[in-house]
Amino acid sequence: MEYRESEIKAGLFIFISLLLLLAFLFVISGAGSWGQKATYRVRFPSVSGVEQGSLVRFAGLQVGRVKNMAIPADDDFCVELLLEVEQNTPIRNNSQAKLTTIGIMGAYYVEISQGTPDSPRLAPGSLIPTKTVSTIAQLSEPGGEALSEFKEMVIRLNLLLSQENRDNFASLLQNLNDITAANAEQTSRVMGNLDRATAQLDETLQLINQILARNDTTLHTSLTHMDQMLVKTVAAVEQINRLTLTVDTTIGQNQEELQRLTENLGQLAENLNHFSQQIKQEPWSLVRKNYVPERKLPE
Numbered sequence: 362m363e364y365r366e367s368e369i370k371a372g373l374f375i376f377i378s379l380l381l382l383l384a385f386l387f388v389i390s391g392a393g394s395w396g397q398k399a400t401y402r403v404r405f406p407s408v409s410g411v412e413q414g415s416l417v418r419f420a421g422l423q424v425g426r427v428k429n430m431a432i433p434a435d436d437d438f439c440v441e442l443l444l445e446v447e448q449n450t451p452i453r454n455n456s457q458a459k460l461t462t463i464g465i466m467g468a469y470y471v472e473i474s475q476g477t478p479d480s481p482r483l484a485p486g487s488l489i490p491t492k493t494v495s496t497i498a499q500l501s502e503p504g505g506e507a508l509s510e511f512k513e514m515v516i517r518l519n520l521l522l523s524q525e526n527r528d529n530f531a532s533l534l535q536n537l538n539d540i541t542a543a544n545a546e547q548t549s550r551v552m553g554n555l556d557r558a559t560a561q562l563d564e565t566l567q568l569i570n571q572i573l574a575r576n577d578t579t580l581h582t583s584l585t586h587m588d589q590m591l592v593k594t595v596a597a598v599e600q601i602n603r604l605t606l607t608v609d610t611t612i613g614q615n616q617e618e619l620q621r622l623t624e625n626l627g628q629l630a631e632n633l634n635h636f637s638q639q640i641k642q643e644p645w646s647l648v649r650k651n652y653v654p655e656r657k658l659p660e
Contacts, residue, residue: 397448399485400428403458403471404439406493410469411460417444417471424450427471444471444489453480457492 408430417425425446433441446452453476461472473489483489541548573580612619 398425398445399448399450401444401446401452401483401485401487401489402441403444403489403491404433404436404441405460405491406439408440408442408460410462411442411471415468415470417446417473419446419450419452419473420475421472424473442471448485451475452483452489453477454483455480456483456489458489459492 411427411430413427413430415427416423417427425444427442428445429443431441431443433439444458450473452473456476457474459472459474460469462469474492
């Protein structure tokens with residue numbers, strides 16, 4: 362009897378263990394969510410790191426998994442994921458799906474944003490708008506390119522600092538030292554001349570400053586006189602302009618009289634010319650009152 366009780370207890374223990382194991386596997390596989398499911402579609406240019414069974418989170422809360430992955434027939438430049446989420450997940454028309462990771466080295470999953478409260482719910486089976494986020498691998502590409510360029514720069518720097526170039530540089534420095542040593546005396550004379558020229562230039566500048574200081578009053582007076590002369594000149598020009606305007610106005614107003622005067626002067630000049638001609642021909646007319654009778658021609 363005791364033997365049979367031991368077997369029963371062992372059988373019950375094994376049976377319960379199997380039930381617990383099945384329940385654990387059921388929960389791990391995602392079938393532990395007892396509610397109804399809804400499917401949505403998302404499309405990404407690249408789904409690197411995501412696979413069938415990857416988690417789907419809504420505002421950070423796990424709501425489902427990736428059910429299927431395929432290349433759509435109408436767009437072969439992206440990959441379409443079929444998401445299976447809980448039916449009561451409030452996915453809205455302006456919600457966005459993106460690929461992200463848990464930490465730096467964690468697994469990839471699909472994250473769906475909440476959207477706005479005034480936006481209507483998105484119908485199951487619809488395509489959720491996506492937001493492209495650079496992955497760690499994409500972010501590391503510029504770093505890799507920079508590292509390659511840095512390596513290339515190091516190689517070129519090593520070539521530049523090769524033994525041959527260093528010897529040439531040392532020879533150049535030695536030649537410069539020899540030239541400097543050979544022309545040290547001339548360089549010293551040139552520097553001395555430059556110093557003397559600088560000193561003379563300083564003296565000249567000081568002398569100019571002294572002259573300007575001494576003649577400051579005279580210059581100021583001259584400038585004042587020039588200003589006064591300029592004011593008088595401007596006033597004289599204004600008077601000339603006014604006089605010219607007055608003359609123009611007078612001429613315009615007396616144009617007819619001036620024309621008659623011009624005609625009278627012309628008539629007077631003509632009469633004087635006629636009188637002078639008569640005097641040349643008959644000068645005696647100036648002293649005689651009676652004219653000499655004309656001689657008659659003999660018959």
